[in-house]
Amino acid sequence: MKILTCPINGPRPMSEFAYGGELREMPDPASATDAEWTDYVFNRNSVPGIKCEWWCHTSSGVWFVAERDTVSDIVLRTFLHVKSVGGGA
Amino acid sequence: MFTRHERLKNSYDVVIIGAGGHGLAAAYYLARDHGISNVAVLDQGYIGGGNTGRNTTIIRSNYLTPEGVKFYDESVRLWQDLSQDFDLNLFYSTRGHFTLAHTDSAMRTMRWRAEVNKHFGVQSEAIDAKAVAEAVPMMDLNCGGHSPPVLGALYHAPGAIARHDTVAWGYGRGADRRGVEIHQNTQVLGIELEDRGSGPAVVGVRTNRGRIATRKLLCAVAGSTPGVLAMVGLRSPIYVHPLQAMVSEPLKPWLDPIIVSGSLHVYISQSARGELVMGASLDPYELHSTRSTLDFAESLSAHMLELFPFLSDVRIVRQWAGMADMTPDFSPIMGKTPVSGFYLDSGWGTWGFKATPVCGKTMSHTVARDENHVLIRGFAFDRFARYALTGEKGAASVGH
Numbered sequence: 136m137k138i139l140t141c142p143i144n145g146p147r148p149m150s151e152f153a154y155g156g157e158l159r160e161m162p163d164p165a166s167a168t169d170a171e172w173t174d175y176v177f178n179r180n181s182v183p184g185i186k187c188e189w190w191c192h193t194s195s196g197v198w199f200v201a202e203r204d205t206v207s208d209i210v211l212r213t214f215l216h217v218k219s220v221g222g223g224a
Numbered sequence: 225m226f227t228r229h230e231r232l233k234n235s236y237d238v239v240i241i242g243a244g245g246h247g248l249a250a251a252y253y254l255a256r257d258h259g260i261s262n263v264a265v266l267d268q269g270y271i272g273g274g275n276t277g278r279n280t281t282i283i284r285s286n287y288l289t290p291e292g293v294k295f296y297d298e299s300v301r302l303w304q305d306l307s308q309d310f311d312l313n314l315f316y317s318t319r320g321h322f323t324l325a326h327t328d329s330a331m332r333t334m335r336w337r338a339e340v341n342k343h344f345g346v347q348s349e350a351i352d353a354k355a356v357a358e359a360v361p362m363m364d365l366n367c368g369g370h371s372p373p374v375l376g377a378l379y380h381a382p383g384a385i386a387r388h389d390t391v392a393w394g395y396g397r398g399a400d401r402r403g404v405e406i407h408q409n410t411q412v413l414g415i416e417l418e419d420r421g422s423g424p425a426v427v428g429v430r431t432n433r434g435r436i437a438t439r440k441l442l443c444a445v446a447g448s449t450p451g452v453l454a455m456v457g458l459r460s461p462i463y464v465h466p467l468q469a470m471v472s473e474p475l476k477p478w479l480d481p482i483i484v485s486g487s488l489h490v491y492i493s494q495s496a497r498g499e500l501v502m503g504a505s506l507d508p509y510e511l512h513s514t515r516s517t518l519d520f521a522e523s524l525s526a527h528m529l530e531l532f533p534f535l536s537d538v539r540i541v542r543q544w545a546g547m548a549d550m551t552p553d554f555s556p557i558m559g560k561t562p563v564s565g566f567y568l569d570s571g572w573g574t575w576g577f578k579a580t581p582v583c584g585k586t587m588s589h590t591v592a593r594d595e596n597h598v599l600i601r602g603f604a605f606d607r608f609a610r611y612a613l614t615g616e617k618g619a620a621s622v623g624h
């Protein structure tokens with residue numbers, strides 16, 4: 136079983152985690168153009184590479200960020216998202 | 225079976241990236257129906273080595289949207305005489321297809337699909353548990369008490385399976401005989417664009433074996449689509465997750481129809497060789513690799529035993545994965561793009577094998593005339609920007 140390290144709970148089996156997609160900046164809905172908003176809603180960067188992604192440790196409800204290589208599936212590091220701790224975006 | 229070409233020519237009328245079923249079918253119909261045979265099909269690997277050779281070969285047309293039903297129905301029609309067309313046995317075998325419903329809401333979707341299907345002349349019926357039991361007497365409708373029982377199913381008589389490799393070979397050989405060049409071990413590394421004031425247009429392709437000039441480029445690369453789109457500066461909603469499958473040791477024939485359970489995340493059919501061909505839903509996260517996992521084999525086996533407990537001592541002999549190019553609405557992305565001369569046949573995710581013939585037909589038309597074929601208009605690249613999705617999830621998420 137593959138192991139992922141939750142920044143709060145430590146190493147846990149992959150089956151305890153849920154994937155939340157790539158970390159992305161939401162454009163300001165008030166000022167974004169239609170094209171920018173559509174791009175944010177639908178388009179994804181699915182090109183292979185090293186990406187920062189949202190993951191959730193479902194047993195404890197901790198959301199965090201993992202930096203992962205989508206080709207080798209190696210996780211380089213996991214950490215708490217600083218802005219989300221402050222209650223911001 | 226195929227002519228070997230030592231060298232790439234300097235230019236072709238059409239270049240196709242991907243020698244899977246889709247790319248080869250498009251080449252075949254370009255040469256046969258449109259008289260365009262100065263065509264090169266390039267593949268970084270070998271013919272049919274992508275998802276074409278990795279899929280579980282379910283062919284059906286019992287979809288949910290009118291666009292989907294019409295499109296897949298045309299494909300099922302095209303499948304019927306392909307073996308004669310190719311003079312090659314595709315082992316096309318009509319088995320009947322049962323999509324099991326374990327909940328009232330699933331039953332409601334089955335009735336919905338049956339009505340849409342019948343409206344377009346496709347044979348589908350919502351049936352009750354008794355009819356399922358009669359058709360598949362070995363199935364435990366109570367799922368061993370571990371999962372909600374089978375309440376009924378969508379029965380689709382035309383459901384079929386075929387031998388996947390042969391489909392690529394048949395289209396490939398047919399195209400080859402009509403003058404199309406197939407170049408294996410030829411990877412597209414970049415795409416050259418030119419803008420003469422009316423927006424970007426394709427003028428050439430860079431490969432590991434040299435440059436080719438062309439004004440028409442068809443991209444049919446399944447799980448590699450995002451990388452090729454990046455070469456022309458396009459973004460899309462496609463996301464790539466692996467889809468796994470496995471087969472058992474050969475058994476005496478006992479299962480004629482194809483069985484799918486969305487609730488249990490399993491589907492199963494028995495091949496002409498007697499192997500049980502089994503699959504489940506998509507892997508849970510993005511990955512650009514074809515590794516397989518024990519998790520998958522374990523959970524699929526557990527669910528399989530709920531329906532067919534007597535399989536408990538049957539051995540699994542092979543397991544593999546393919547990279548599925550998924551879309552948010554479970555419909556493909558096909559046709560012209562904002563880059564002129566760049567045509568896309570993508571977003572085929574977990575369900576594109578059955579569509580191989582109709583994709584070849586419609587994409588060859590689209591490339592030859594530079595105009596989207598009428599059957600693919602619901603699948604256009606720009607539908608997301610128009611917020612006009614073609615929602616097929618109810619018919620495509622587990623039953624590929």
Ligand SMILES: Cc1cc2nc3c(=O)[nH]c(=O)nc-3n(C[C@H](O)[C@H](O)[C@H](O)COP(=O)(O)OP(=O)(O)OC[C@H]3O[C@@H](n4cnc5c(N)ncnc54)[C@H](O)[C@@H]3O)c2cc1C
Nearest residue numbers: 242244245246268274275276279280282412546576577578
């Ligand atoms: C496990 C599994 C089960 C499935 N089950 C079903 C099913 O039951 N029914 C169904 O209808 N569909 C099913 N599918 C989906 C189906 O397999 C695909 O949608 C379909 O085969 C796609 O065919 P294709 O020709 O477009 O792509 P592929 O067969 O993947 O061909 C694409 C080719 O492009 C080549 N390529 C990629 N990048 C480059 C490059 N840069 N340069 C040159 N060449 C390149 C690759 O080497 C590859 O050979 C399943 C898929 C999987 C993975």
